[in-house]
Amino acid sequence: MKHLVSLLSLGASLVVCAGQEQAGTPTADQAALAAEAATAAQGLGTALKAELEAALQTGGAVAALGVCRIKAPHIATRISAERGMHVSRTSLKPRNPHNAPDVWQAEVLREFESRKAAGEDPASLSYAAVVGNEFRFMQAIPTAPACLACHGERLAPDVSAKIAELYPQDQATGFRQGDLRGAFVIVKALSIRP
Numbered sequence: 704m705k706h707l708v709s710l711l712s713l714g715a716s717l718v719v720c721a722g723q724e725q726a727g728t729p730t731a732d733q734a735a736l737a738a739e740a741a742t743a744a745q746g747l748g749t750a751l752k753a754e755l756e757a758a759l760q761t762g763g764a765v766a767a768l769g770v771c772r773i774k775a776p777h778i779a780t781r782i783s784a785e786r787g788m789h790v791s792r793t794s795l796k797p798r799n800p801h802n803a804p805d806v807w808q809a810e811v812l813r814e815f816e817s818r819k820a821a822g823e824d825p826a827s828l829s830y831a832a833v834v835g836n837e838f839r840f841m842q843a844i845p846t847a848p849a850c851l852a853c854h855g856e857r858l859a860p861d862v863s864a865k866i867a868e869l870y871p872q873d874q875a876t877g878f879r880q881g882d883l884r885g886a887f888v889i890v891k892a893l894s895i896r897p
C-alpha cells in the first residue's frame with residue numbers, strides 16, 4: 704500500500720500494492736470501478752438504514768436487533784447480486800464474528816483511523832486497490848446518533864441483554880458519535896486487469 708493517487712472528484716484513493724501490481728495512475732476503467740463500488744456501498748447503506756428505521760419504529764431496539772441479525776446478511780446478498788459486486792461490512796470491533804476483517808481489510812481500517820486522526824472527514828474516507836485479480840474498495844462508516852442505541856457507550860439493559868444473547872462475542876459497543884464504526888467492503892473479480 705505504497706502509492707496513493709487521488710481519484711478525481713470521488714475523493715477516493717486508488718492504491719496499487721507494491722509487489723502485487725504495477726504502480727501507476729488509475730486508468731479510466733479503475734476510476735469507473737471505484738465509482739460503481741461507491742454506488743454499491745451507498746445502496747447497501749441506504750437499504751440497511753431503511754430496514755433499521757422501519758424495525759425501530761415497529762418494535763423498538765430489542766426487536767430491531769433480531770431483524771438486523773436476520774436481514775442484514777440477506778440485504779447484502781441482494782445488493783451484491785444487483786450490483787454484480789460482492790458487498791459486505793466489516794469492523795475492527797465486530798458484533799458478528801462473521802464480519803471480522805481479513806488482514807488486508809484490517810490494514811485499511813487502521814489507515815482510516817489514522818486519516819481521521821489527521822483531520823479527514825470520516826464520512827468521506829474511502830480506499831480502492833487492485834490486488835491480484837480483484838478490484839477492492841472500502842468506504843468508512845461513521846457512527847451516527849441513531850447507532851448509539853445499539854453501539855454506544857450506554858445501552859438500555861434490555862438491549863444489552865439481547866445483544867449478549869444473540870452475539871456472545873460482541874465487541875461493537877462503546878462507540879461515540881463520529882467514531883468510525885466500520886466500513887463497507889466491495890470486491891469485484893477482474894477477468895481482465897483494467
Ligand code: HEC
Pocket residue numbers: 755764765767768769771772773775776792793794796797798799800802844845846847849850851852853854875884885886
Ligand atoms: C437495533 C440495533 C442496531 C442499531 C440501531 C444499529 N445497529 Fe449496527 N448492528 C446491529 C446488529 C445486530 C449487527 C450485527 C448484524 C449481523 O449479524 O450481521 C450490527 C452490525 C453492524 C455492522 C457490521 C459489523 C459488525 O459489527 O458486525 C456495522 C458496520 C454497523 N452495524 C453499523 C451501524 C451503524 C453505522 C448504525 C447507525 C446508522 C447502526 N449500526 C445501528 C444492531 C444495530
